[in-house]
Amino acid sequence: MRDRHSLGMLLQYVRDRRKVILMFLLYQLIFGAICALYQLENLDKLLYGVYISIFISLCISVWDFTEYADRIVKTEEMCSNLENVIELLPQATDRKETQYQEIIRGLYEDMQQLQFNTNLKESEMKDYYSLWAHQIKTPLAAMRLMLQNDEKEISSYALQEELFKIEQYIEMVMHYLRLESMSSDMILREYRLKDIVNQAVKRNAVLFINSRLSIDIMDFDCKVITDEKWLLFVIEQLITNAVKYTPVGGITISLEKNNNKEWLVIQDTGIGIKSEDLPRIFEKGFTGYNGRFDKRSTGIGLYLCKQVLDKLSHRIEVFSEVGRGTKACIDVSVRTF
Template sequence: MMSKNMQMKKETGKILHRKFLSENIGLLLIAPVFLLLMFTVSNLYQLPAEYVFYLTSIFLILWVIVLCMQYRGFWKRTEQYEKESKEMQESNSEESRQWEELQEKQDFFALWAHQIKTPIAALNLLLQGEKQDAAVCRQELFKIESYVEMALNYLRFEEMSNDLVLERNSLEQLVRQVVKKYAAIFIYNHISIQLEHLDYTVLTDEKWFCFVLEQILSNALKYTKQGSVKISAEESANGLRVLVKDTGIGIRSEDMPRIFEKGFTGYNGRMDKKASGLGLYLCKGVCEKLGHGISVASKEGEGTTVMITLQCEKVQQGDLVNM
């Protein structure tokens, strides 16, 4: 890599030197023309050698000074041009990045508007009927609430470092808090939920950790038509692993390498037609900022397991009373 850079610098230097020579060809030719002229005149008029020597020396000194000034000015202009060019490239790059971010947000909110219209339209139809199904109404309202929360957290994500409050939390309480929020969906879709071995204290941010769990549970419920979801914890060499395992449709093997990419929906998302491709992307970003690890194991037709790795302490019996 270094030899390649050195070679590029040498090539650039050669190009600049050729450019300087081409721009100052007239100045460079003055010296040989003057010397030839002096030689001719001194021979014709038999001028004293000392006179010719001093005159030639003065000319050459002035010529070298002018040439050096031209050379210095050329390099200053070149450096200034390179500096301005670099600044312009950086400015264009920053503007391009900002434009891409704006475009991404516009795309997200266009999809968000499309998503939120569906439960609103469903509620409208339900309310127009003679009998309103309260459970279905609650589901549609929950979808609206989830979409709004997703939009807000998407906007907050870039600045979430200023919003972090890392403290010791009961893992079981955090999990139960999230599960309770989705209880009606579990019941309505006849999906069982199992919680096992969650008696640990974890160092995390309550709000953002719950957001990650919500996104994972939301995906599990979306792609599990029957069966169960199991949330458990186990100690490993890297810390505590929180596992969310479902018996859903699973993820295609060709989609697995890209599941954390921004905007990637995969085969399941394209079939769903309402997936934003931001859920797992945000989960990954949030976990990185919290210092947690996240990974996914899945087999098509058999289900998916999401693993979050974080630091923990085993809850003592006395601690359970104080929490």
């Protein structure tokens, strides 16, 4: 097997060096033809020089083949050990090999970065799914307790709220998965902002009923170029957060104009956000003080809102004061296509 491999390597060497070999043979033929045509004297002495040049060429070829075989062996070793390919690269012998090795190093670095990003996303996905599984158990357990209650009458609103939470968790994970390919899922056109807000409030109605919070939607007329489904998701998330952290009082939704821009404002009278937490509320997985207080918080909701709004070219700003509430503002200024 080894002899066959060596023979194959020799044949490959001849194929790779065929131009040089053919050129050498052509020179010898030309030299021999000239000697024969002109019947040069001292032909034996001239042929002696030819024999010496052939011998030297064979020696150089043997040396070159040895280096060639060594590089082939190293290349095969690299192919079987791609993780350490950079360490196994042989010393470049010419400019072309140097350039090829630079390309290999660049591709290797790109591959390492891609692998790192893939592993990071996989790890984040596993962490999120694990947290999501624990989250969804809470409303399921609450519904089971209600159904096992000895009392005959079960509040339909209470069941609807737990069912709504399950639907929200499912919707959030679906949007989380589609975030990477969001651009292909968007349908940008002009919508009436009030219609989208009304949809979001209607879908969250059960939360307002059970929490006994007021909802005040100011009268405004504004058209916005956006994707209805994704903007609706963001407004729902902001409303849900407002309800979650507002024990008493209510939520106001209005349109404010500032510096020639229109802002959709969702304001609550809740517990507020600490000033040191505000700069990080859009970070993935960040829950802050309120999140540690509420064990169900994942730190994903506001992160998704920021990512979605960035892709829709809408800015979001959040202002808050502990004990006085939070104000989330979305830039919905009319834009042309």
